[in-house]
Amino acid sequence: MRTWIGLLLVGLLLVGCARKKEGIVTDERGEKIALGAITQEQLLKEFPPFKKSYSAYSPDSAAVDSLRNWEQDVKVLIILGTWCPDSRREVGRFLRFLDEAKNPHIQVELIGVDHSKRDARGIAAKYNIERVPTFIVLCGGQEVGRIVERPRETLERDFLKILKKISQLRAA
Numbered sequence: 001m002r003t004w005i006g007l008l009l010v011g012l013l014l015v016g017c018a019r020k021k022e023g024i025v026t027d028e029r030g031e032k033i034a035l036g037a038i039t040q041e042q043l044l045k046e047f048p049p050f051k052k053s054y055s056a057y058s059p060d061s062a063a064v065d066s067l068r069n070w071e072q073d074v075k076v077l078i079i080l081g082t083w084c085p086d087s088r089r090e091v092g093r094f095l096r097f098l099d100e101a102k103n104p105h106i107q108v109e110l111i112g113v114d115h116s117k118r119d120a121r122g123i124a125a126k127y128n129i130e131r132v133p134t135f136i137v138l139c140g141g142q143e144v145g146r147i148v149e150r151p152r153e154t155l156e157r158d159f160l161k162i163l164k165k166i167s168q169l170r171a172a
Helices: 002-018 040-046 048-056 061-068 085-101 155-171
Strands: 023-026 032-038 074-080 106-112 134-139 142-148
Touching: 032 040, 040 048, 040 085, 040 106, 048 085, 061 085, 061 155, 074 085, 085 106, 085 155, 134 155, 142 155
Parallel strands: 074 106
Antiparallel strands: 023 032, 032 106, 074 134, 134 142
């Protein structure tokens, strides 16, 4: 009986240790990274390069006005690496754009990944993330579009094009 209890405890210990941590952690390189869900406030406070890109960016005012008038619920899932130069540049800018629009119909979820593009809950794997940052636009739980690594034109224009696609689908 003691043998079974001992094996059970060892098994539970191994399962618990195999689980990745979530939050702000130190990776295998000794670097502080965000792993899993992180709030905008945590990102901007704990990772200065994101705060710097957020503060320095001036979004296109016409795009901000367009976004301010958007009336359908949309979720933007942002998969990022706090260690990644592209994430450091683009995510802060995108958050500034959204904050200036102050649109309650647009919700953001930030998910940090490690250098292998993995997170504790497997969200990056679910969405087949190969590059960061990846901005995934969801409407009604369905992916409508994404911006991968850097915008083709500008973050504002690329995002508004995805929203236009939602409008067209809704009108059809």
